[in-house]
Amino acid sequence: xxxxxxxxxxxxxxxxxxxxxxxxxxxxxxxxxxxxxxxxxxxxxxxxxxxxxxxxxxxxxxxxxxxxxxxxxxxxxxxxxxxxxxxxxxxxxxxxxxxxxxxxxxxxxxxxxxxxxxxxxxxxxxxxxxxxxxxxxxxxxxxxxxxxxxxxxxxxxxxxxxxxxxxxxxxxxxxxxxxxxxxxxxxxxxxxxxxxxxxxxxxxxxxxxxxxxxxxxxxxxxxxxxxxxxxxxxxxxxxxxxxxxxxxxxxxxxxxxxxxxxxxxxxxxxxxxxxxxxxxxxxxxxxxxxxxxxxxxxxxxxxxxxxxxxxxxxxxxxxxxxxxxxxxxxxxxxxxxxxxxxxxxxxxxxxxxxxxxxxxxxxxxxxxxxxxxxxxxxxxxxxxxxxxxxxxxxxxxxxxxxxxxxxxxxxxxxxxxxxxxxxxxxxxxxxxxxxxxxxxxxxxxxxxxxxxxxxxxxxxxxxxxxxxxxxxxxxxxxxxxxxxxxxxxxxxxxxxxxxxxxxxxxxxxxxxxxxxxxxxxxxxxxxx
Numbered sequence: 001x002x003x004x005x006x007x008x009x010x011x012x013x014x015x016x017x018x019x020x021x022x023x024x025x026x027x028x029x030x031x032x033x034x035x036x037x038x039x040x041x042x043x044x045x046x047x048x049x050x051x052x053x054x055x056x057x058x059x060x061x062x063x064x065x066x067x068x069x070x071x072x073x074x075x076x077x078x079x080x081x082x083x084x085x086x087x088x089x090x091x092x093x094x095x096x097x098x099x100x101x102x103x104x105x106x107x108x109x110x111x112x113x114x115x116x117x118x119x120x121x122x123x124x125x126x127x128x129x130x131x132x133x134x135x136x137x138x139x140x141x142x143x144x145x146x147x148x149x150x151x152x153x154x155x156x157x158x159x160x161x162x163x164x165x166x167x168x169x170x171x172x173x174x175x176x177x178x179x180x181x182x183x184x185x186x187x188x189x190x191x192x193x194x195x196x197x198x199x200x201x202x203x204x205x206x207x208x209x210x211x212x213x214x215x216x217x218x219x220x221x222x223x224x225x226x227x228x229x230x231x232x233x234x235x236x237x238x239x240x241x242x243x244x245x246x247x248x249x250x251x252x253x254x255x256x257x258x259x260x261x262x263x264x265x266x267x268x269x270x271x272x273x274x275x276x277x278x279x280x281x282x283x284x285x286x287x288x289x290x291x292x293x294x295x296x297x298x299x300x301x302x303x304x305x306x307x308x309x310x311x312x313x314x315x316x317x318x319x320x321x322x323x324x325x326x327x328x329x330x331x332x333x334x335x336x337x338x339x340x341x342x343x344x345x346x347x348x349x350x351x352x353x354x355x356x357x358x359x360x361x362x363x364x365x366x367x368x369x370x371x372x373x374x375x376x377x378x379x380x381x382x383x384x385x386x387x388x389x390x391x392x393x394x395x396x397x398x399x400x401x402x403x404x405x406x407x408x409x410x411x412x413x414x415x416x417x418x419x420x421x422x423x424x425x426x427x428x429x430x431x432x433x434x435x436x437x438x439x440x441x442x443x444x445x446x447x448x449x450x451x452x453x454x455x456x457x458x459x460x461x462x463x464x465x466x467x468x469x470x471x472x473x474x475x476x477x478x479x480x481x482x483x484x485x486x487x488x489x490x491x492x493x494x495x496x497x498x499x500x501x502x503x504x505x506x507x508x509x510x511x512x513x514x515x516x517x518x519x520x521x522x523x524x525x526x527x528x
Contacts, residue, residue: 069129072126077134079136081134082130082131083135083138085123089124089127090120090190090197092120094210094499095210096116096117096120097117098210098214098218101231101268101269102116102117102270104116104248105241106240106241107241117498121185121186121190124193128192128193142195142196145199145512146195148458148508148515149454149458149459149507149508149511151458152454152504152507152508153195153508155448156191156451157188158443160180160184162407162441162444163179163411163440163444166180166439166440166441167180167411169409169410170410170411171417172413175413176410176411176413180411186497187498191502191505193505194502194503194504194509195505195509195512197509199510204470204473204506205473207506208473211282212285212302215282215309216308218267218268218275218279218312219309222312223265225254226265231252251270254266255272257317264317265312269495270493270495271493272316272317274493276313276318276322277320277493277495278499279321279324280313280327281324281496281499282309283309284332284479285473286306286309287332288472292472309325313325320490324486324487327483327486328479330361331479331482332475334353337353337354339472339475340353390420390430393420394418394434397418398429398434398437401417401418402437402438402441405441406441407442408438408440408441408444409438409439411440414429414434414438415427415438418438428492431490432488433449433488449485452485452500452504455507456482456485456507459510460478462511462515463514467517468517471513471514474507474510474511474514477503477507
């Protein structure tokens, strides 16, 4: 490289690496061309945003998002990341997921709905990436947490890779891209952020208490709704929220089973089925409070909450809620006996429970088939026959489609390609097993249910060594995930998915804590 002599009087203080020398001046027209290219690119990009923001907003913002991530990754290392802000956004997201109707959102011209979940998830993504970028200690701890249950996060990443690839062969790439972005923000981000946050002492206990508070609030709202025959906030929603949309009006109008005409309670969820699923997922936590709490007031309050939940599940007129509620008791009895035998080797009670469990399980299954009242609750009767037949017909039509194209038809396109409609004329699919297989294919189906099964397996192995009261929350977490897998065979709706992925992250975090707890032979055993 040629160097020219600097003007006289210019010294090293001027900032040059070689004192007295400077690179030869560049031609000004180079800079002018670069500036003109930037201006033209900005004009074209702005024009595309103005013309296609309504239909291709996600695709048009993708380059900006990638550029922002590159800038975040270039930030210098520090041990003072904005962790408190990240924690606040995460808890805000969980609170919005549990308590706020996601269909009530700001509807601004030219923009997608600004829901409560989006208000928290986008800042959470930015803050989480900044914390990972600037904090070597957080990166190290995150790697150790994920290593404690490697199959869960690897299968999740595999599922997301296949979801992204499905955009390329989808018949509607824009719609599939929207679904992938939602899955990235509400599922993947929440899993990884939850795995890090719940590994901190006290966070999982706070989560369990928050679930209980949400149960009480939603059950009270559900009973009020049953008395009114509509959700309590219908007719009292501010005008700046998106209430004019047809789908929102349908949700606010409520629903009733066609065969009976009985109103079905839905609380803050989009359908009664999602409320029933939520109560089935949270039942193990309330049951855990009833069994292990040392405070008799908490035990009594939790025991009283269980029948309240059952009454609301009945009000949803949903079999899947009954299944989740009943399975919570059956699974909890097994894990109680399993832990009892592992921690008290000479205990006859734990051994008796484990050996009697198969007979109890058979007796329960028999009661669902031969006791008319129980059979109607679990398997349904004439009122639910149309739903059973529709599900069977969907399998008959969908399985050949999966065999024909085993890589799927695109994220979010399963129900559209299947072509089934509800009595209200809404495109629908009843089972998430078939939905995943149609959307991301057989490999995606294996990854999806494999990651949940992997978390259950890792948690079940770790729970026998859980010594403190917080890591023992692995028991309700495992049961909730098992309930989720059962429920997804008969429900494809996604309202509770962010909560489930938070539970997946919590399971991985507690497995990590159990594996890294200090050995302490003098730790007293709890009554769990």
